Amino acid sequence: MEQKEIQALVRSVLAEARNFDGYVIIRAQSRREWSMRISNGRFERVSTGWDSGLGVQAFTKDGASGFATSDVLAEGVGRKLVDKAIQLARRNEAMGTTLNRKIWEAPRVEAEEGNPAQKVFGEIPLVDLETMVMSIHSSLRSAFSEGVWQTSYRQIEEEWCIGRTDGTLVSFVIPRAVLMHQGTVRVQGKAQSTMIHRSGMDATVLFEELADHVLERKAMDRAEFARAVCIAPQLPSGHYPLIIDYGLAKGLAHEAFGHAVESDHMNESVLGEAGKLRKGLRVARPGVNIIDGPLVGDWAHQPYSANGLIRQTVTIVRDGILEAGLGDIFSAEEAGMPVTGAGRAESYGHIPLPRMSNIRLLVDRMLPLTPAEHLMDEVKAVRETLLENGELREGEKNLLLLGYRGGQVNPKTGDFVFQCDGIIDVSDPKLPIYQPSIFSGKILSVLQAIRGGLGEGCYDAIGTCGKGGQSVASSGGSHRYLLMDADQQVSLGGENG
């Protein structure tokens, strides 16, 4: 269904609700996806799919809500969903729910954003995409035959239209594409896997990769690193000066900090007090900044919230001081923060929650670093830069953590964990490699440990945020590397120390 047709549908479903004395939000979505996976030179799967539907969130005039969804994007179905959502909202009111009338205060927005993709969905026929992905996969297999390789490519286009009782009608298109290599290597009977990706809005990522082989080189470097990790020793657990790559820094900003400033969590967040954001709290040294906001062309780009508000770019931490949170219309005021259009949902079938888009962690004190073509050359450059600037701590390990494997946080307790692909001690000129171990600590300590950045900003670390059981695209980054002092509240797991 095209953007205009979806808009017309949303208008007509909204019209059905005109006699209701409450408030209604309609979310319509049409999602198209092509995906393929090649394993060891053979197509494992090529899949096409449409997924579309309607979600209706109704509010009684006193602010109790109900929600009804269907995967049939049709007017008659929309009418039934409106009735059902209203009925559930009334049930909810009778149950004694906490009432919330904030949606009545939302500004009316009328906007239509076209598709920002350079190559619109379908412009490159699927058969051509298959040929390109196979070519990329074959090239990697030839170049690194010691690994078992799986290559996948996903291309998605989401059309959203959000309509509200107040006349708001917001429509936008989100295109995204990702090319991934997953490798498994074995040394002395021990196995390790590695995964690396290249993302963008559309099939341009394939054309770029065919031209420059950047992902292939990274995959080979990471596979070589994984081979070394297979037989690497474990570190004793403890507290070390750390250097983390920008993927891990994104994880740090996202897991350890971003979630703790989302407005629906303020009752349980360590960055909240009596349900309000602890604005003015020093959480990092001067010069540390955390910013969240959509970037055009990015994996997690979304220009409007799923409640039909403009998504704002927010400076969460400015110069080490907690300044703002990520607020959606329903809980921002209660959480003591402005509404920033932070509501995002996995699909029409989910209730939007306040959450991040692209989060970046930046520091004023940045040492220049020229990116090297190969991983270990870059690690050498990191060591040399640190030595030249007197940043290597004498007589102690300085550990470079490479590759973000994901993380998790408990915003209530402030505990966080991350996992990396492996660790290198850059204080030792031999650059010894160690097995990965969990990087864990307390939110309120970890930012205080950041003492500088190395290299320019890289913001294309992508992932999928699973908050509330919904899978939503997330991204972010930092300087190429972040430097962190040893801190008693931030530790690496590993062998018993």
Add this chain to the structure above:
Amino acid sequence: MKLVAQLEDLLYQFQQAPKTENLRLSAWRILVNDSEAVSVGIKDNSPGSVYTPPSYRQGESGEVFLVWADGTCSQAMVQLPALNDPEYWHKELEQWRQASYEDPDASHIPTPEPLPLVAVEDRAIRTIISGDDEILFDQAKRWLTDRPAQAKMQGSIQAAWGYRHVRTSTGLAVTYQQSQFVSWFSFDSLIGGGFAKRRLIQPEEQEALWSLTVSRYEAMQKEAPPIGPQTKVILAPSMTEEMLGQFILPNFSGDKVIEGQGAFAKENFLDHTLVFHPQFSLTIDPLRPLELGSYLVTAEGVPADRTVLVRDGQLQTPFLRVKDAVRWGAKPTALPHGTAGLYLKHQAEVPWVDALQGVEDGVLVLSVLGLHTQEAVSGSYSLSAPHCIRILKGQIVGRTDVKLTGNFFADMLASTTKTARSDFDTHPYLFIKTGVQTL
């Protein structure tokens, strides 16, 4: 017209008399799920908050797998067309044709076989979906009334019911009703309890689950003595399930084994390599009545049957979808639904209450942070586990925070690893000797 009927008409037509020979199908299969669900949630002690309102969901969608006359395959996700376009499915079929690829092992569509009798539907859930849903709202209210006074409670109750349709070009035409009931609650986002089966929870099950969770929550209010070098680690059933999901399931997936992307090689299975302690077995059992992992037939048309993955500690088979079975040279096996349907059994398993009495110095791990980030192929883990329960001399004495470091394959092979049966969960408590430190 229902989606499954539209698809059947279309695929039969293009098998028998396609518009062009290029679009001729030689075989196909269809899976359609036609379901409705109602749910209600609790957030921060508020029933049906703006983030967890009472919800109704209706969906009719599925997937098709096609084998074209030239032997190539296509697969696609499908749902009812939004517009009344008589040419819609023909256009879709042309696109599916464009997406076709060569995968000769995948092109086998099984011939129909007798289906087992498995209970997968609770009629009481259908009643809820039909509108008699007070039970959900009453349960949410009761939880909030009974919760510990100081606790910030989150929770959710969901009932789902619907039809599952499986059709194949070889003559399988199965439609059956299935249901699902999932409920969970947590206090202060630290400790919780959950239930997930194809039937409603019984009042006595709810009461026992609630009492256990509340008593553990209360125990967590006290700081416990720190752990020592002799402290035994006990994984709660939900943790055992998560460990199986992270480290075992991916390595028993037939495609991973065949492609050399798992922890075990095909030869390990053929040689029946010992990978668990000989007292352990691991089974996929979709035949247990009203369990979440139970079904009558797979999406590929394979009747449900029990499959032993590990017997007496030795590898038997990975789980094999039809394509993997062709490549393996065996029959397709049972398939797990996530970790549902997967059963780990130790020959010397005892009830939890008895096992607890015998714990001199232990720590019960209820949850960990970051398990999903761990390396599945190596089996190694390095985990942070804040808010564990400390056990001394068979008694729960309070809360402690630990770090775990080890290897799950080594845990499963160790003679010191034991299990205890849970009253509420299909997965057992798992007693392991692993690296444990104070967090």
